[in-house]
Amino acid sequence: MKIINPYLPEIAIVEGVRNLTQNTKLFTLKFQDTDKQRKFSFIPGQFVEVSLFGFGEVPIGISSDPENKKNFQICVRESGSVTNAICRLNIGDKVGVRGPYGNGFPLKLLSNKDIVITTGGTGISPLRSLIYPLIKYRNKFKKIYFLYGAKTPSDLLFRDEFKIWEKYINICITVDQADPNWTGELGLVSDLCRLIEIDANKSIAIMVGPPVMYKAMYAELTNLGISPRNIYVSLERRMKCGFGKCQHCTLGTKYVCKDGPTFRLDEIIKIPGAI
Numbered sequence: 012m013k014i015i016n017p018y019l020p021e022i023a024i025v026e027g028v029r030n031l032t033q034n035t036k037l038f039t040l041k042f043q044d045t046d047k048q049r050k051f052s053f054i055p056g057q058f059v060e061v062s063l064f065g066f067g068e069v070p071i072g073i074s075s076d077p078e079n080k081k082n083f084q085i086c087v088r089e090s091g092s093v094t095n096a097i098c099r100l101n102i103g104d105k106v107g108v109r110g111p112y113g114n115g116f117p118l119k120l121l122s123n124k125d126i127v128i129t130t131g132g133t134g135i136s137p138l139r140s141l142i143y144p145l146i147k148y149r150n151k152f153k154k155i156y157f158l159y160g161a162k163t164p165s166d167l168l169f170r171d172e173f174k175i176w177e178k179y180i181n182i183c184i185t186v187d188q189a190d191p192n193w194t195g196e197l198g199l200v201s202d203l204c205r206l207i208e209i210d211a212n213k214s215i216a217i218m219v220g221p222p223v224m225y226k227a228m229y230a231e232l233t234n235l236g237i238s239p240r241n242i243y244v245s246l247e248r249r250m251k252c253g254f255g256k257c258q259h260c261t262l263g264t265k266y267v268c269k270d271g272p273t274f275r276l277d278e279i280i281k282i283p284g285a286i
């Protein structure tokens with residue numbers, strides 16, 4: 012019997028690099044092994060472990076269309092030794108990739124529901140992979156709101172794609188600090204909840220962003236009448252294995268890598284330090 016080493020990364024080649032902001036890049040990757048690339052499938056909200064020889068390995072959410080079998084995309088923000096090194100990669104360079112890991116967003120529960128998606132910072136990246144099926148199968152869902160907050164207009168990721176998204180989805184964007192050209196909303200992303208009109212009993216909320224955003228949004232979403240049972244959050248923890256073996260990412264009795272990173276809010280809200 013062939014023993015498969017679950018820690019073994021597959022080689023992926025950088026096919027494209029796009030600067031999104033001064034410190035964040037979108038990488039298009041393709042597995043060197045064409046069979047592996049063809050079979051690679053993921054659920055929006057899942058992540059991969061990306062490794063670079065001499066630097067280490069980091070968990071990164073998958074950002075691309077889950078139906079695209081030719082390649083896949085990750086969006087990386089320079090925030091330390093490994094992510095800085097990834098951001099120096101060029102077309103043709105190689106990285107190691109393990110995964111996909113994690114549970115992903117609750118896609119099946121979204122049918123026939125109003126959907127409120129909230130994000131900030133690089134949290135928009137894995138949500139982009141959810142936007143693809145929401146747009147493609149738009150008539151399966153009711154109202155869709157996408158609330159997005161960034162520090163300044165130049166920190167907004169995927170801004171060029173909003174023109175397509177807003178044909179299908181209510182996009183509400185806010186920044187903390189405007190620039191002279193900014194004519195949009197100013198303030199916290201949670202303030203955008205005043206723009207939402209939903210059937211709270213038939214709504215699902217999904218949030219990916221900094222924990223401080225979750226606390227503010229939790230108050231606003233429950234005010235709107237959405238039960239914590241219908242609010243999902245994606246959590247970030249320091250990870251090593253990515254698949255429930257090393258215990259680096261424990262949250263109470265759960266593993267963020269395996270049981271998450273997406274959790275139903277009512278299941279984690281009472282765990283100290285969860286959000």
Ligand SMILES: Cc1cc2nc3c(=O)[nH]c(=O)nc-3n(C[C@H](O)[C@H](O)[C@H](O)COP(=O)(O)OP(=O)(O)OC[C@H]3O[C@@H](n4cnc5c(N)ncnc54)[C@H](O)[C@@H]3O)c2cc1C
Binds near residue numbers: 058067069090094
């Ligand atoms: C499930 C998951 C999905 C992620 N998706 C993305 C993504 O799509 N794009 C992206 O740019 N980043 C993502 N991250 C965060 C990314 O993994 C960390 O920024 C990275 O591990 C930092 O490693 P480093 O060696 O570059 O920095 P280090 O030098 O190790 O650390 C730099 C700083 O980042 C903090 N840090 C390290 N790891 C984490 C972590 N897991 N969560 C929060 N803070 C951390 C450290 O405390 C330190 O302050 C994700 C993390 C998780 C757990």
Ligand code: FES
Binds near residue numbers: 250258267
């Ligand atoms: S990262 Fe090893 S158990 Fe979660």
